[in-house]
Amino acid sequence: MISLAGRDIMHSWGKFVFTGVGLGLLIGVTLTMAGVYRGMVDDAKVLLDNSGADLWVVQQDTLGPYAEPSSLYDDVYRTIRGMPGVDRAANITYLTMQVRQGQRDVRAMIVGVVPGGPGEPGQPGYLIAGRQITRSHYEAVADVATGFKLGERIQIRRNHYAVVGLTRRMVSSGGDPMVFIPLKDAQEAQFLKDNDAIAQQRRRTAGNPAFNRPGTPGLLDAVLASQSINPYINAVLVQVKPGFIPEEVAEPIRRWKRLQVYTRVQMEEILIGKLIATAAKQIGMFLVILAIVSAAIVAFIIYTLTLGKIREIAVLKLIGTRNRTIAGMIMQQALGLGLIGFVVGKIAATFWAPIFPKYVLLELGDALLGFAGVFVICALASVLAIRAALKVDPAEAIGG
Amino acid sequence: MADMLEKGIRIEGLRKRYGKGDTALDALKGVDMQVAPGETVGLIGPSGSGKSTLLKCLGAVIEPTAGRMTLGEEVIYDDGWKIPDLRALRRDKIGFVFQAPYLIPFLDVTDNVALLPMLAGHPNAESRKRALELLEALDVAHRAKAMPSQLSGGEQQRVSIARALVNRPPVILADEPTAPLDSERALAVIRILNQMARQYETAIIVVTHDEKIIPTFKRIYHIRDGKTQEEAGEGRAFE
Structure with missing residues (x-):
């Protein structure tokens, strides 16, 4: 037929x-x-893969650092390093903002990492050009999707950074390309105020009798100094030692440090099941x-x-x-x-x-x-x- | 002749009523008709006389209300259909030639004709062979690969006759087959139908209004007010 x-x-x-x-x-x-x-x-998934972490330690009762704000003191990582099964631990900050380069600006996720070698948690896993960040200030590694080139100078808040390395497929869960900068700079960028705001804050503090006691010299200076720094980070990324099960390493941190710890599976569930x-x-x-x-x-x-x-x-x-x-x-x-x-x-x-x-x-x-x-x-x-x-x-x- | 008539199509007291109650309309009021194998008869009558209703009943398209129809020894209808598969009956035992050829526009000439045996389950090659033989007999084999839109009106009608004949049905129903044709072509079509009727021992009933072809029939059934009356025709063109 x-x-x-x-x-x-x-x-x-x-x-x-x-x-x-x-x-x-x-x-x-x-x-x-x-x-x-x-x-x-x-x-x-790439965001989680590229972080190089087995565990994410974040503020208690939060889904941070990607789905909710999370704030930890930047010295917490030291005690975490001493926990059983922890191989490496590193501070990290995340901030999504406009990054300027000349007359244009690019939406990017600024990642504050501790300068170090490849393999450290939070570091870009691989580079397609240039080198990793080695100095504590004013260097950046950018994803090629930002359009930045090696040697270019980019502006984040009031500071300028030299692009020393380029990486690829380093994006936020929202798809914004990442720009890695030294942790200290990133902490500063998160809470950096303009000069007028700083002057006003100083006036307010000086006008507060609790901080400006005539009989306690040096108190006002100490308070003002504490206000000018940001000792917070968003998360501590942890790599566990070979042979250890992440969940078993996470449990003592949750119990003794009173922090929230997520494994890779849990973090994936947060990102895919909740964030998107x-x-x-x-x-x-x-x-x-x-x-x-x-x-x-x-x-x-x-x-x-x-x-x-x-x-x-x-x-x-x-x-x-x-x-x-x-x-x-x-x-x-x-x-x-x-x-x-x-x-x-x-x-x-x-x-x-x-x-x-x-x-x-x-x-x-x-x-x-x-x-x-x-x-x-x-x-x-x-x-x-x-x-x-x-x-x-x-x-x-x-x-x- | 009486013996031959027994072998052809035979209708006795066929009735068809449309609707019910006060609005009921009797389109056929006891039609009698016999056509022998190899014979071509004319069925003529004014509009609304019941020609199309009779043709639809003969073609097993609509069900009569009462009466009897036989095809050779086989009883088709006797106050109810006696054949379970009317579709197969139409495919295998009744050929149709329409006023317009109604060829399938997306099939070429050969496949338009070969479609029927294919539908009956014959292999494609055998079906096409049978189609080509008929196209040859009807003098349109040279257009075997053409599409229907590429044929003239006369060629299209010859292809539709080939389609009607291809399954060697014992009866062919032709509904105004010459209406769109001029005199010469109309007579040619009737001549072909007569020739095919004799060659393939097929009973052919031609419904027509066409004055120019009426004298060609040897027997004519006049249908008026749902009843038929048989008359001897002139049989002029085929003597």
Whole structure:
């Protein structure tokens, strides 16, 4: 038996191809939306991978440092180093802000790290150019996505930094590229006030009799000095010794240091299950709407094409064509349209994904799922047209 | 002749009523008709006389209200359908030729004809061979690969006749097959139908209004107010 659907598609291929291209662009958008979600998840995982940590020690009762603000004293890491199973521990700060370079500025996550060699928690894992930060001030390593180049000078708050190294795929959970600077500078940048605010704070402190006692010389100076520094960090990143289970190392820190400690699994759950959950739902809604729109378009097109063939269908029924042959023809056409649409959509998504400002990760699994989804949608969409075709009276082929 | 008539299509007291109660309409009021294998008869009558209703009943497209229809020895209808699969009946035992050819626009000439045997489960190659033989007999084999839109009106009608004949049905129903054609082509189509009827031992019923072809039938059934009346025709063109 010949393929009636195939012959019809070949006969009016222009109509099918153009319709398929239109549908394909819609499918391309759908695949891209799924890619945006996958990109967000991947960004979150990359963020955790690149931190090089096995444990995240943060302020008690917080989900920090990525999902909630967390504040710890910057000397906590010393006591953590002494805990059983801890190999290395390092302070870290995170701050998302605009970084200026000449006349332009870039949205970036400023990461304050303790200058040291590669492998230290928090350090960029690898560089594509230049070197790691070795000085305690005014050096920076930037992700290439910032557009900064080696040797360029960038401005963070009032200070300027020389870009000494470039790295890649170092992004925040929001997809902003990272700029690594020395920890001390980052701590200063987090709470740096303008000169007027500093002068006003000093006046207020001096005017407070509790801090400016005539009989206690040096108290005011000590208070003012404490106000001008920031002894806080956002988290301590911990690497455990080989052979130790992170959860077993975390438990004594929680118990004795009264701090919150998250393992890699827990941190991933926070990032994916909480931090990007709303965005994921938003994308999910888009996917549902796009699927409905795609189904409606396929249904409308196949229904219109079927109505255009009512007389031929009546003749086919009159000469003894089975209902399932006619239904099969319509369904195959819908699936053919879906196939054209999927191929066009996949190609379109592959081409335009790199242009997106945030990372779009097109996974094979999503593509296969999309392929199956398109086929299911097309099959369902053809039901309306099949119903119309099966209702056609073969007597319509006979005049009178 | 009486023996031959027994082998063809035979209709006795066929009735068809549309609707119920006060609004009921009797389109057929006891039609009797016999057509022998190899015979072509005309069925003529004014608009609304019941021609199309009779054709639809004969074609097993609508169900009569009462009566009896036989095809050779086989009872098709006797106050109810006696054949479980009417679709297969239409496919295997009844050929249709329409006023317009109604060829499937996305199939070439050969496949338009070969589609029926394919639907009946015959292999594609065998179906196409049968189609080409018929196209040859109808003098359109040279257009075997053409699409319907590339054919003239006469060629299209010959292809539709080939389609009607391809499963060697014992009966062909032709609904105004010459309506869109000029005199010369209309007579040619009737000549072909007659020739095919004789060659393939097929009973052909031609519904027509066409004055120019009416004299070509040897027997004519006039249908008026849902009843038929048999008349001898002139059989002019085929003597």
